[in-house]
Amino acid sequence: MIRTPLTRWFDLTTPVIGAPMAGVAGGELARAVSAGGGLGMIGVSGRHTPEFVTEQCAIPAASQDPFGVGLMIWTLADRPDLFDATVAAQPSLVSMSFGDPGPYVGPLHDAGIAVAAQVNTLADAARAVDAGVDVLVAQGTEAGGHTGQRALLPLLQEVLTLTDRPVVAAGGIATGAGMAAMLAAGAAGVWVGTALLACTEGLNGAAARERVRAATGDETVLTRAFDVAEGIDWPVRWPGRALVNDFSRVWHGREDDLVQDEAARRLVVEGRSTGDPATAPIYAGEAVGLVTAERSATDVVRQLTADAEKALAAAAKLLG
Numbered sequence: 001m002i003r004t005p006l007t008r009w010f011d012l013t014t015p016v017i018g019a020p021m022a023g024v025a026g027g028e029l030a031r032a033v034s035a036g037g038g039l040g041m042i043g044v045s046g047r048h049t050p051e052f053v054t055e056q057c058a059i060p061a062a063s064q065d066p067f068g069v070g071l072m073i074w075t076l077a078d079r080p081d082l083f084d085a086t087v088a089a090q091p092s093l094v095s096m097s098f099g100d101p102g103p104y105v106g107p108l109h110d111a112g113i114a115v116a117a118q119v120n121t122l123a124d125a126a127r128a129v130d131a132g133v134d135v136l137v138a139q140g141t142e143a144g145g146h147t148g149q150r151a152l153l154p155l156l157q158e159v160l161t162l163t164d165r166p167v168v169a170a171g172g173i174a175t176g177a178g179m180a181a182m183l184a185a186g187a188a189g190v191w192v193g194t195a196l197l198a199c200t201e202g203l204n205g206a207a208a209r210e211r212v213r214a215a216t217g218d219e220t221v222l223t224r225a226f227d228v229a230e231g232i233d234w235p236v237r238w239p240g241r242a243l244v245n246d247f248s249r250v251w252h253g254r255e256d257d258l259v260q261d262e263a264a265r266r267l268v269v270e271g272r273s274t275g276d277p278a279t280a281p282i283y284a285g286e287a288v289g290l291v292t293a294e295r296s297a298t299d300v301v302r303q304l305t306a307d308a309e310k311a312l313a314a315a316a317k318l319l320g
């Protein structure tokens, strides 16, 4: 059994956190990750309602397993109701990402909730430490969804020099060997998103899951084009990593022109509503090539854990 400060803190049997992924990670996915011994999280965006938060949190809460919620800080200025609904749902962990976690740490701690924050630069990490964040998540640019520009391994190593608090690795982890590598590098756990994108418990549709299973790791792009098309006000420092498609081939890097082209922007909005993978964004990271089968998230977590144990045992044999 792999034990780290993260497993001890949240009483887990494996140091795997199911990433909060808005549009994919609802209560069923979170529950399935937690059933595998990890910590499942629910992703909340500015398009969600407080009722969504309450309903989805009730699903893992019913099985008494620990679960978490991930909020996007930049959306909360206009949507304090999402924060309030999250606190009321009493998750074990709330991730405050994509913005300054400072104002939220005190209220979460007062409610007995641990705080995580994804960090993309050393400056982000220093700010999270100063704010009193409990678990830092070094998110590499390999990650699916919105992310920064730095690669995971150097970022992780640097963040580890800055703090004694648990640091979790996010971005590109989809095998037990990859998980073992992060633990050997000093991470207290892994934060896994893309590896769960073809799971039966996800909120994403069958067409998106099929596209994920077919894609290779060479087919992602870190782009603002989809956000510009959908009129979502993501701060420019966090573009999104998605699968390359017909739309991104034309518009990635031409976001200023896209602002002027209503017909092109409409393609993405319509693609989103019809589920057309040629124009709708499918957010996924560079590990997507390793996701080839539709499986339960509980199985994904168990397999990652069993393979990581083997890899760590093999690594120990390298000594002497």
Ligand SMILES: Cc1cc2nc3c(=O)[nH]c(=O)nc-3n(C[C@H](O)[C@H](O)[C@H](O)COP(=O)(O)O)c2cc1C
Binding pocket: 019, 020, 021, 022, 024, 043, 044, 045, 070, 071, 072, 095, 097, 118, 139, 142, 143, 144, 145, 146, 170, 171, 172, 173, 191, 192, 193, 194, 195, 282, 283, 284, 285, 286, 287
């Ligand atoms: C489809 C998708 C949606 C995501 N949505 C969110 C989100 O709502 N909040 C968040 O903090 N991170 C979000 N992320 C980023 C994840 O938390 C995490 O950093 C990432 O999935 C880790 O890298 P990996 O995808 O290579 O495992 C999302 C990622 C994906 C793939």
